[in-house]
Amino acid sequence: MAMGDKYFQYTQICPVSFGPGAVEEIAxxxxxxxxSRVALIYDAGVAASGMADRVIKLLEDAGLVVAVFDDVKADPTDASVEAIYDTVAKGAGSELVVGLGGGSVLDSAKMLGLLIKGSGPLRPHMLSAGMNPPLPIAPVVLLPTTSGTGSEVSCVAVVSHHEDHVKDAIFASASYVILDPELTVSAPPHVTAFAGFDALAHSLESFTSASADPMSKLCAFEAMRLVVENLKAAWENGSDLEARTNLAFASNLAGLAFNNTGLHIGHTFGHELGGTFNLPHGMAASYAIPTIIRFTAKHDPERAAEVARAFGVATAEEAAQKALDLMHALGIKKFSENGITVEAAQAIAEDAIAHNVFYHNTVVPVSVEEFKAIIAEIITTYDEG
Ligand SMILES: [Fe+2]
Structure with a gap:
């Protein structure tokens, strides 16, 4: 879309303090x-890194009362977040939530903000029940410790139904983000890779979305460029603060982009695949990257050429190959290694579409049969590439 073709709207959720050392601002x-009463939530990995102790000290030294929940589970459910409220925040009279962690912690923190403000229970307000207006929410301050989800600047929290683990979402936004790359240096290589490919999938899917606009494309292009340029360095050496800083910025830009455009094939497939076969989100959501580049080259060659430029190569085909090589090099397992056949993956196609609002966001419409063919292509491309 050329600038001025039609009007567009973009949303920026909240202020962000960005840069090494920004965590010092927390209090x-x-x-x-x-x-004055804060609920601080994180998970076992963050506890082991010592980061939680640092944040507790910063808050308590400023005279704030801190109630801690240190065992946030991956892939939160409505029940898991309501349990955090019942066991910690309710009794402590917490007025504000601080979430320190990766996507699961950040999403749990946003939902805890809803519960503190009396907007629970969560289940009736999920997007599958209809597009309800945003609910009252207590202030939520987020400190990401991985570079990937972009949850800190998205207007939803991803949540699974506790009964059947179907992924859903609920409107919930942060009030303030402290994005300190120093908080990401302790992420182990596999987490760095999964998160980085998630950010690459977010930026690629946003950039190639039917809803892309000049602002989202600006953010998504730079996010793709920064991930491709820095992910391997951060994976090889977690202490490389320059690579970590570039990835933290990329992840945030990708979040800004997809919060405005939505996603499409990669996350429609990835959400269902991850839920069905118990794969980490970043791994599941990344598989479609090479196929999306080829799909875009076929249906919107000009946009695919821009993707190639962001990847630092001459053609879309080279970009697809570069993505494949990077994914294999950084430990994204083949489908066969995960025990997933083409037939088994195609069998989730209808549910994937039914459970995901992003499906119709492709540059050209994709029928269910075409989606199944794309799933087969995703798998053969990755396992043979
Ligand atoms: Fe994602």
Missing amino acids: DKVRQFGA
Whole structure:
């Protein structure tokens, strides 16, 4: 779309303090919301890294009262978040939530903000029940420790139904983000890879979305460029602060982009695949990257040429191959290694479409039969590439 073809709208969720050392601002930011009782949530990995102790000290040294929940589970459900509220925040009278972690912690923190403000239970307000208006939410300050989900700047929290683990979402946004790349240096290589490919999938799917606009494309292009240029360095040497900083910025830009455009094939397939076969989100969501580049080359060659430019190569085909090589090099398992056949993956196609609002966001419409063919192509491309 050329600038001025039609009007477009873009949303920027909240202020972001970005850069190494930004975590030192945490107590000031909490105080700006007039809160003195804080619920701080994180998971076992963050606890082991020592980062949680640092944040607790920063908050308590400023005279804030901190109630801690240190065992946030991956892929939160409505029940898992309501349990955090019942066991920690409710009794402590928490007024504000601080989420320190990866996507699951950030999403749990946003939903905890809803519960503190009396907007629970969560289940009736999920998007599968209809596009309800945003609910009242307590202030939520997020400190990402991985570079990938973009959850800190998205207007939804991803949540699974506790009964059947179907992935859903609920409107919930952060109030303030402290994006300190130093908090990401302790992420182990496989987490760095999964998160980085998630950010690459977000930016590629946003850039090649039917809803892309000049603002989202600006963010998505730069996010793709930064991930391709920095992911391997951060994976090889987690202490490479320059690569970590570039990835943290990329992840945030990708989040800004997809929050405005939505996603499409990769996350429609990836969400269902991850839920069905118990794969990490970043691995499941990344598989479609090479196929999406080829799909775009076929249906919108000009946009595919821009993707190639972001990947630092001359053609879309070279970009697809570059993505494949990087995914194999950084440990994204083949489907065969995960025990997933083409037939088994195609069998989830209808559910994937039914469970995901992003499916219709492709540059040209994709029928269910075409989606099944794309799934076969994703698998053969990756396992043979
Ligand atoms: Fe994702």
